[in-house]
Amino acid sequence: MKICVISFDFWNYDEHIVEELKRRGIVANHINIGAYQHKSFSARVQNTISKIVLKRNLKNKQRQEMILDQLKKLGKQDQILVINPELIEREYHEEIKKFAGKYIAYLYDSLARCPAEHLFDLFDEIFSFDKDDAKKHNFQLITNYNYLPESQLDKNPSFDMVFIASYDKRIEILSKITKKLDKMGLSYYAKIVGKKAWKENLNLDSKRTVFFTRRRLAHKDVPEFYKSGKVLLDLTRENQTGLSFRIFEAMALKKKIITDNQTIKDYDFFNPNNILLLKDDLSNLEKSFFETDYKELDPEIYRKYTLEHWVEKVFNL
Structure with missing residues (x-):
């Protein structure tokens, strides 16, 4: 074939x-x-x-x-x-x-x-x-697919939360989130990539851990970046309901995730212990979410979102 x-x-x-x-x-x-x-x-x-x-x-x-x-x-x-x-x-x-x-x-x-x-x-x-x-x-x-090999649970990450994204309106939400994390005494590291990143003037509170750059992170380095955080942040683009690759990278790396994508609750892998679905006012962003460990998925559910399963379905193999 x-x-x-x-x-x-x-x-x-x-x-x-x-x-x-x-x-x-x-x-x-x-x-x-x-x-x-x-x-x-x-x-x-x-x-x-x-x-x-x-x-x-x-x-x-x-x-x-x-x-x-x-x-x-x-x-x-x-x-x-x-x-x-x-x-x-x-x-x-x-x-x-x-x-x-x-x-x-x-x-x-x-x-x-x-x-x-x-x-x-x-x-x-x-x-x-x-x-x-x-x-x-x-x-x-x-959905998009989980392309990474399954990892072991990492209990010693460097930051409580990490985030990487293109330079767009999502950084306004990021600013509100980081302010809350600062008040809770939680650490974070974010990398914002784009040609217009130099225009950044949002007065993000912890400049030392929110970086704006024109140079994107190499794809091969993305998993290591995510491994540095206990929790990954996923913020949806405007007019999007589909799940980003970040959801599935978190799944493979056994990382908890915070997201504003409301459709995620409709999927069989959704577990409030692992996934914090943000309210618009961020009122449910609490320190307690960071204090519990990731709970592993049932193997059958995990496989449904792997690249292997995706290829079988799309090409009818």
């Missing part, structure tokens, strides 16, 4: 799908359009001028041409999975589909954030991590 995954793999999560397919003896390839680079300095300059003068990003077109070039080399695929298909124009989807026995889409952003309705008719099957979108459009609901 031959399977190809096409995605803009900014955080390097999608590569795990390909690795799992290969582990099963499948001929699997990953076309990562996020890894595309200009072929020369002059091409980079030309694209810059085009964006300024014509308001057109030539790199977007070149990325899509790259997909077709690579598929021509790889040949016909039994299945092609496109992750967040709105990043590819319809005319290119129509050409890509010619290489696929089965054409599949996975949406791990909500349609409110990344509209893709104009592409629905192209796919044989569409999966979504967003409960609202899945219900409204009759998609197959599937």
Whole structure:
């Protein structure tokens, strides 16, 4: 069997799908359009001028041409999975589909954030991590996946809470949370990543443990970052109901988690001992949550959220 995954793999999560397919003896390839680079300095300059003068990003077109070039080399695929298909124009989807026995889409952003309705008719099957979108459009609901090996319970972390996220409106909530943690005498470490991070002016209370940077943490270093905290913080993006990868990283690392994602209570792994579902006013953010240990999940429930199970469901293996 031959399977190809096409995605803009900014955080390097999608590569795990390909690795799992290969582990099963499948001929699997990953076309990562996020890894595309200009072929020369002059091409980079030309694209810059085009964006300024014509308001057109030539790199977007070149990325899509790259997909077709690579598929021509790889040949016909039994299945092609496109992750967040709105990043590819319809005319290119129509050409890509010619290489696929089965054409599949996975949406791990909500349609409110990344509209893709104009592409629905192209796919044989569409999966979504967003409960609202899945219900409204009759998609197959599937969460993100736990890609990490199961860890032992760590009872000696460096911080009570850790958090990593892109620079956006979530840092306003983070500011309120850290103020409460300061009053409770709890420690925390947060890393906020983004090109606009230098604009930070929120007067967060403990500057020494909240860092703003343009440089994102390497994917391979994320687990070690999370291991440094007893509790992980998960704050949802605007217009999102799907569960972030942080939920499943916490599951593998046996870390408790604080989240404002109200849909989490609907899942069978939800346990108030492990997961604190924040109220809007943060009134239930109490020190007692940090004083109890993580309770391990039933093995059958744990496996439902592993990468192995995810691959079986999406590709019908």
